Amino acid sequence: MSSTALLDLAGSVAAALADRPVDGLGDEALLGITRQVEALGRSVDALRVAMAGEIAARSRTEDGPAGLAARKGCRSANELLQRLTQASSANTAARLTLAALTRRGTTLSGARMPAMFDHVRAALETGDLGVDAALALTKNLAPLRDRVHPDALDAAERELVAAATGSSPDSHVEASADEIRIQASVWRATLDPIGLEPDEAHAMAKRGFRLGPERNGLVPVSGGLLPEAAGRVKRLFDAYLTPTTAPAFLTDEELADKNAVKDPRTKDQQRHDVLIGVLDAMARSGDTPTIGGAAPTVLVTMRAEDLETGGAGYADGVESPLSPTTVKQMVCSGGTQKVLIGRNGRILKLGSAERCFTAPQRRAITARDGGCRIPGCSIPAGWCEVHHVIPAAEGGPTHPDNGVLLCWFHHRTIDTSGWAIRMRAGAPEVQAPPWLDHTRRWRPATKSRIALAMRLGRPHHGP
Ligand SMILES: [Zn+2]
Known part of the structure; x- marks a missing residue:
C-alpha cells in the first residue's frame, strides 16, 4: 500500500470513528462492532510492529551517528519511537521485541528470508493474531531456539498460532492471550524439561532484582535471588x-x-x-x-514556602510527588539546604546545609x-x-x-x-x-x- 493510500485510509477511518454510535446500539450489534473494531486494531498493531522493526533496522548501533535514531537526536530506536508515538516505554519495547522476532531478513542476493517466528509474522500481517498473544507465544518459545530441534519449535509455533486464531482442528474458538501464555508455557516445559531444572548455571543467569514502574504510590519489587543471597537477606530480616x-x-x-x-x-x-x-x-x-556529616540518601526538593506549612516534595528518581508527612520526616532526619531558583531556572542563591x-x-x-x-x-x-x-x-x-x-x-x-x-x-x-x-x-x-x-x-x- 502506498503512503498516500494509507493516509487516505487513516483519514476515512478517523472520520468513521468520530461518529461513535456506541450507546444507541443493541446488544448483538455492540458485540459485533467490538469484534470488528478489534480486528481493525490488530491490523493497525501489526503495522505498528512492522514500523517499529523498520525504525530499529535503520537505527542499528553499529551505524553509529549515521543511524536514523541518532540522526534525529535520540539515543535509541526505542526513544525515537516513544517521541513519535507518545506510547509508554514498555509498549514501544514490546513492539521492538516482537518486531525483532517477526521481521524477515534479506539474503545478499535480495531474496526475502522467513522470520524467526514466521507463522506468527504471517498471522500478525493478516490481522488474525493480536500483539498480546504474539508476545505471550514468542516469549515462551524464543528461549528454546538453541535448545530444541527447529522442526519441534516450528510445530509448537504453528499449533499455538492456530489456537490463537481459531484455525486449529481441535477448536474454532480463538484462545485469549492469557490462554496462549499458559499453552505456550506447557509447550515449553514439554519440549525442554531440562531447561526448567533449577541448575546452578541456569539460576545464575536468571538471578535478578528489579524495581518496577510505580503504581498507586508503591514501587513493585520482583526478581529472583540465588539461595545464598536469599539466606543472607533472611538472616538479616529475622534478626x-x-x-x-x-x-x-x-x-x-x-x-x-x-x-x-x-x-x-x-x-x-x-x-x-x-x-x-x-x-x-x-x-x-x-x-x-555527605552533606554536613549526614549522607544524602535521597534528594527531595520542595518550595521554600511549603517547608514550614507542609507541602508536596519531589524525590530524585521517583516519579510521583511525596506527601507532606513523608517530606516532614525526611527534612527532620536529613536536614535542608536552601536553593533559590529564578523564573528562568537559574540558581540565584545557594544556602548552607541546615x-x-x-x-x-x-x-x-x-x-x-x-x-x-x-x-x-x-x-x-x-x-x-x-x-x-x-x-x-x-x-x-x-x-x-x-x-x-x-x-x-x-x-x-x-x-x-x-x-x-x-x-x-x-x-x-x-x-x-x-x-x-x-x-x-x-x-x-x-x-x-x-x-x-x-x-x-x-x-x-x-x-
Ligand atoms: Zn523503632
Whole structure:
C-alpha cells in the first residue's frame, strides 16, 4: 500500500470513528462492532510492529551517528519511537521485541528470508493474531531456539498460532492471550524439561532484582535471588523482626495482666522497614558523600514556602510527588539546604546545609540512646534516623539535647502512633500510648548499655 493510500485510509477511518454510535446500539450489534473494531486494531498493531522493526533496522548501533535514531537526536530506536508515538516505554519495547522476532531478513542476493517466528509474522500481517498473544507465544518459545530441534519449535509455533486464531482442528474458538501464555508455557516445559531444572548455571543467569514502574504510590519489587543471597537477606530480616512492642518497656507485673502486645505491622511491612534501615546505614558509612556529616540518601526538593506549612516534595528518581508527612520526616532526619531558583531556572542563591545532625552529634546521640527509642523495637542504632523532638520548624535546635534515635517506622508514625517523646535535662523520656500503659508515666527508655549501667549506679564492664 502506498503512503498516500494509507493516509487516505487513516483519514476515512478517523472520520468513521468520530461518529461513535456506541450507546444507541443493541446488544448483538455492540458485540459485533467490538469484534470488528478489534480486528481493525490488530491490523493497525501489526503495522505498528512492522514500523517499529523498520525504525530499529535503520537505527542499528553499529551505524553509529549515521543511524536514523541518532540522526534525529535520540539515543535509541526505542526513544525515537516513544517521541513519535507518545506510547509508554514498555509498549514501544514490546513492539521492538516482537518486531525483532517477526521481521524477515534479506539474503545478499535480495531474496526475502522467513522470520524467526514466521507463522506468527504471517498471522500478525493478516490481522488474525493480536500483539498480546504474539508476545505471550514468542516469549515462551524464543528461549528454546538453541535448545530444541527447529522442526519441534516450528510445530509448537504453528499449533499455538492456530489456537490463537481459531484455525486449529481441535477448536474454532480463538484462545485469549492469557490462554496462549499458559499453552505456550506447557509447550515449553514439554519440549525442554531440562531447561526448567533449577541448575546452578541456569539460576545464575536468571538471578535478578528489579524495581518496577510505580503504581498507586508503591514501587513493585520482583526478581529472583540465588539461595545464598536469599539466606543472607533472611538472616538479616529475622534478626530484627519484632514479635512484640511491650516487654522491654513494662515491668513484669504490668505485663502480667496483658497479653504480649503485638507489633501492629505485618511481617512483610517489618521487612520493608528493616530494609530502609539497612540501606540508610550503608549510605552513611564509608565513602558515601555527605552533606554536613549526614549522607544524602535521597534528594527531595520542595518550595521554600511549603517547608514550614507542609507541602508536596519531589524525590530524585521517583516519579510521583511525596506527601507532606513523608517530606516532614525526611527534612527532620536529613536536614535542608536552601536553593533559590529564578523564573528562568537559574540558581540565584545557594544556602548552607541546615537542620541536619553532624556525624559527631550522631555518634553522641547513639552512645546515649543505643538504638530506636521506642521500647521493644530491635532496630539497632546504626539503622536509625535522628528525630528532632521539638520540630526544627517550631524552633527546635539541631542539638543532641533535641535529637533522639528512631527507626524509620517509628519516626514515620511518631505523630499518629500515640508514643510521645520529651527531653528532660537533655535525656529523652518516652510515654507509651494509653492502650499500652494507662498510667501514662514518662519513663527513660534507653537501650544504651552504658546508660543502663550508669543508672544502676555500677561501673560498666565489657560488652
Ligand atoms: Zn523503632
